[in-house]
């Protein structure tokens with residue numbers, strides 16, 4: 001699949017999608033991490049951020065929680081690209097209301 005551009009599809013910042021943007025710095029990702037009370041811990045480096053998340057969560061299943069959130073962000077991104085791209089760009093709240 002060739003896209004018109006490779007900007008993040010989860011926000012309107014006209015920022016090219018990168019690992020750090022998609023999973024940490026995108027407003028959508030930030031709102032997801034905020035649900036877990038972790039958004040304020042996000043750093044520039046993903047490994048530093050995961051380390052801070054571990055410290056904050058303080059549960060043996062911390063990695064499962066983090067992976068589940070990464071998966072949720074990734075799945076949402078793929079839903080937007082594969083199911084909604086080509087139509088008028090939808091905000092996350094519009095996507096959520098359609099499911």
Ligand SMILES: [Zn+2]
Pocket residue numbers: 008009010011012013015021022025026027028
């Ligand atoms: Zn974004």
